[in-house]
Amino acid sequence: MLILQRKKGQALKIGDSITIRVTEIGADSVRLAIEAPREISVLREELEETARANQEAAREGSASDLAWLVKNFGK
Amino acid sequence: MKIDTKYFGKVECRPSDLICFEAGVIGLEQYRQYLPIDFEEGQGNLLCLQSVEDPGLAFVVMNPFALYEDYRPRLGAADSKLLENTGEDAISWYVICTMKGSLEESSVNLKAPVAVNVRSRKACQVILEDDYSIRCPIGKGRNVC
Numbered sequence: 001m002l003i004l005q006r007k008k009g010q011a012l013k014i015g016d017s018i019t020i021r022v023t024e025i026g027a028d029s030v031r032l033a034i035e036a037p038r039e040i041s042v043l044r045e046e047l048e049e050t051a052r053a054n055q056e057a058a059r060e061g062s063a064s065d066l067a068w069l070v071k072n073f074g075k
Numbered sequence: 076m077k078i079d080t081k082y083f084g085k086v087e088c089r090p091s092d093l094i095c096f097e098a099g100v101i102g103l104e105q106y107r108q109y110l111p112i113d114f115e116e117g118q119g120n121l122l123c124l125q126s127v128e129d130p131g132l133a134f135v136v137m138n139p140f141a142l143y144e145d146y147r148p149r150l151g152a153a154d155s156k157l158l159e160n161t162g163e164d165a166i167s168w169y170v171i172c173t174m175k176g177s178l179e180e181s182s183v184n185l186k187a188p189v190a191v192n193v194r195s196r197k198a199c200q201v202i203l204e205d206d207y208s209i210r211c212p213i214g215k216g217r218n219v220c
Contacts, residue, residue, distance in 0.1 A: 043101075047202065049209045050187045051102025054200075057173040057184075058103060058132045065174035065181075066082055066135065070114050072178065073121055073137065073213075 079130035082123060083112060093127060094191055094198045097157055101187060101200050106132060109198070111191075122169060124189075136169035137183060142213065148188050148203055159195040167191045171200075172213065182210040 004012055011021035017037050024031035034042050043051060080086050093108050100106065108127040113119070120141045126132035139146045148168050150160065160166060168190055170183040185207035191198040 041104075044202075047101055047187075050184060050200075050202070053173055053182075053184050053209055054100050054102045054134075054171060057171050058100075058126075058134055061081075061133070061135055061172075061174040062176075063082060065176060066114075068178070069135065069172065069174060069181075070121060073141070 078110060078125070078127055080110075080112065080123075080125045081131055081133035083125075086110065086112065086125070091196075094124075094196045096198045096200070098199055100134075100189075101202075103132070109134075124169075135172045135174060136189060137172050137213075139168055139170045139183070139185065139188060142170075142183065143185070146185065146207075147205075148190070148201065150190055150201060154190065154199050154201050157199050158190060158192040158197045160192055161194065165192050165194045167193055173210070178214045179212065181213050182208075183213050184209050185211045 006012060006022050008022055008025050011019050013019050018040065019035040021033045021035075022030055023033045036042055076090065077085050077087050088110050093110055096107050096109065098104065106126045106128050109124040110127060112123040112125055114121045114123065120138040122136050122138075124134040124136055139148070150158070150163075150166060158166070168188050170185055170188050172183050173181060175181045185203075186205075186209045187200050187202050189198060190201050
């Protein structure tokens with residue numbers, strides 16, 4: 001693992017197309033500005049699980065799932 | 076206009092029926108326009124959010140307060156602006172349901188609910204700071220028999 005030290009206003013580059021700049025340093029958090037091509041997904045780590053849950057929720061459900069859901073919760 | 080849907084075949088709707096996720100839904104950011112479709116027997120507690128752009132993409136969302144009376148989602152300033160929010164009474168909250176064939180295995184995402192401004196018809200998926208579960212089994216809802 002590579003560990004770098006950066007000051008406020010300084011940046012680092014990943015490949016040719018991604019730039020991450022430190023814009024603010026607080027007591028227990030930093031604010032980062034990320035420049036990346038649209039096709040690159042930038043996600044807070046804790047959102048990965050939500051992204052996965054959303055993809056399953058949107059694609060996987062079937063009409064029979066719906067039937068019992070409506071039966072149980074539609075009252 | 077007519078759109079193809081995942082669960083309801085072809086559905087006739089007007090452009091004003093659609094809701095717009097300006098920033099998409101997390102992990103599916105490229106899809107912005109959804110049609111809310113009521114389930115006939117859903118009594119407002121169940122709703123389908125059908126993607127206009129992709130017929131195979133549809134969410135089933137639930138009224139979280141019918142499941143959990145104590146649930147208290149809050150809208151941050153940035154999301155509020157995105158929704159063009161003029162008052163809390165314009166906001167409807169939903170949680171996305173992941174159906175897995177049985178009540179025990181199916182879950183709702185309480186950590187990241189969907190907020191819809193029923194006036195501006197803007198919507199977004201909100202990430203709550205509170206310690207809610209991303210995969211909360213729906214069978215655990217206290218109001219469920």
